Amino acid sequence: MSTAEETAGGEAQAWGEVTPDAARRLLIAAVEAFAERGYHATTTRDIAGRAGMSPAALYIHYKTKEELLHRISRIGHEKALEILRTAARQEGTARERLAGAVSSFVRWHAGGRTTARVVQYELDSLGPDARDEILALRRQCDAEVRAIIEDGVAAGEFDVLDVKGTTLAVLSLCIDVARWFNVNGPWTPDEVGALYADLVLRMVGVGAK
Amino acid sequence: MSTAEETAGGEAQAWGEVTPDAARRLLIAAVEAFAERGYHATTTRDIAGRAGMSPAALYIHYKTKEELLHRISRIGHEKALEILRTAARQEGTARERLAGAVSSFVRWHAGGRTTARVVQYELDSLGPDARDEILALRRQCDAEVRAIIEDGVAAGEFDVLDVKGTTLAVLSLCIDVARWFNVNGPWTPDEVGALYADLVLRMVGVGAK
DNA sequence: TGCCGCACTAAGCGCCCGCTCACCTTCGGC
DNA sequence: GCCGAAGGTGAGCGGGCGCTTAGTGCGGCA
Incomplete structure (x- = not known):
């Protein structure tokens, strides 16, 4: 997988x-x-x-130029959700699943930066109905990440002050990769994925190891 | 101040x-x-x-519509840089200065979300010359944050694998607040600032309290 | 009081936008 | 061999865009 x-x-x-x-x-x-x-x-x-x-x-x-954006957004968000779901349903500790989710999610945003940029940053250009549909997918992404963090907290693995806020920050960190990542820059998508997995584990109170 | x-x-x-x-x-x-x-x-x-x-x-x-965006971007970036500089030159440990920088930078992005959104996300709409000028200011912002982190590493306060990457991630996290922050949402700018200061300290290897 | 300068407006120019329509080509089925 | 559907083109429509220009109202000063 x-x-x-x-x-x-x-x-x-x-x-x-x-x-x-x-x-x-x-x-x-x-x-x-x-x-x-x-x-x-x-x-x-x-x-x-x-x-x-x-x-x-x-x-x-x-039918219209907007339909193109709508189609792109839906397919892109479905792909993003699939990546997070796959990682969340893996066997292993919450720590392993969170690291896997972050690194693959970040790899997608860095490697497919062209697509991810459209998907994540052109949402406001959609009409209300289409935007609502996409926002529902986005909420499911949030729920996947939050579930992993809640698991970790419940299992005593993680030390988190504010689960909701931390979830948001983790997703925000990953998504913003699409804004700054440069294919000619010093990092490969894999490297950024690994770095970010480490940073996120620190955010939930688990040492680097 | x-x-x-x-x-x-x-x-x-x-x-x-x-x-x-x-x-x-x-x-x-x-x-x-x-x-x-x-x-x-x-x-x-x-x-x-x-x-x-x-x-x-x-x-x-x-003269043109673009000149408006240019003026807005320059004033906004100068303000952002001033906030980071003020925090960086405060007395105290690297940990205190980093927490202060992050919380005030985040407060600005959340409270002045309207301005921050334009400043941070409409950069590509500028022509090459204007964009280069703004990017220079942005590099100075990066340098301020990196200096604090380098200080912390040198003083043995922080535990960081990749200073450059961590600096980028910290700034990315703060900037993206302008994208998702909602005035009618569950948090005040102060709360997000405090939460993010805590998260960033964890990212550089310093425990919460 | 008369006049200048300037901030501002009404009208509109030229352009390019999203989108449409009449027509053309290709091709499988009988 | 002819026919209709599917997929494509060239030309162009109505309209709204960024921006300009000729003219207007008005405050300040000799």
């Missing part, structure tokens, strides 16, 4: 489930454009151009 | 240095609009309207 996740290679393989080939190319083009310039600064002409198509082709597969 | 910072009251008093009254009103209107909708989704008509003026009035005081 934890071996050949989505750590390796380009970020494109995650979109395999998007079925007509042209629709997938448009979606990937939109992810790149949104990540580079932001949703509002991206034009439909730019998206279609990156996908090698005319501007009108976009509207055969998607 | 550390008493009546900018903790109290509305976020407007920080802009006292912006001199013609109309220019200040436009700037505050721009901060609100950028924070709500983002830079690209905000129109100059909206900014002028919030300031109670006609669209054309904006161009008497600012």
Whole structure:
């Protein structure tokens, strides 16, 4: 499970489930454009151009530009939730599960930074209904992490003052990786994942070892 | 110095240095609009309207819409740097200075969330020259925090694996407060500041009390 | 009092946006 | 061999954008 996740290679393989080939190319083009310039600064002409198509082709597969963002956000959040769920349901102590969850979650945000940036930072550009749907997924992510921390506290492994606040801080720390991580920077996604797992364990009161 | 910072009251008093009254009103209107909708989704008509003026009035005081964002970013980053510098130059142990820096930095991001959000998240909307200028200020913020952590390590107070990475994580954690903090949420800026100071001390290997 | 300068407005220019529509090509089924 | 559906294109629409310009009301000073 934890071996050949989505750590390796380009970020494109995650979109395999998007079925007509042209629709997938448009979606990937939109992810790149949104990540580079932001949703509002991206034009439909730019998206279609990156996908090698005319501007009108976009509207055969998607009703509006917002539908593209919605689809990207939902698929991305489902992937993030799956990563956290997989880690949370692993065998082992709360400490091992928390370290695993943080390192794989961070690896995803660093390695798939293009996608993660859109998913995590362009949420406000969605309409109210779509945003509510995504926020529900986000609450499930929060619940997974909180459950691990609560387990650790109940088992006497962790020493935490404020479970809710610490959960929020842990997620916030991981998510913000998408903002600052640079592929040409000094760290690999794996290194940041390991560093952050260590830092988070310290936050819940467990020494580095 | 550390008493009546900018903790109290509305976020407007920080802009006292912006001199013609109309220019200040436009700037505050721009901060609100950028924070709500983002830079690209905000129109100059909206900014002028919030300031109670006609669209054309904006161009008497600012050359372009981007100049507004530039001014906001520079003033905001100077304020952030001042907060960190003040905390770093306080008397006391590295532990006390780090806790003070984190709690006041977080208080600023939470209390002045509208401003902080624009300052921290709309950077990419600036042109290359303006962005470079702001990034220089940001590097100075990084240097202040890193200096405290290095002091703590040198004095044997802190136990840190990777000073550079930990510095980045600490700043990232604080900055991301501007993204999620909600004035109607369960915490006050002071509470988040205290919680985060505790979490950061744990990250550098110092127990809670 | 007369006039200048300046902050501000009403109107609008030129552009590019999201999106549409009439038409074209390809291709499997009978 | 013809036909309709699916997927694509070129041209262009209505509109709102950032920004400009000609003109207006008004306070200060000789």
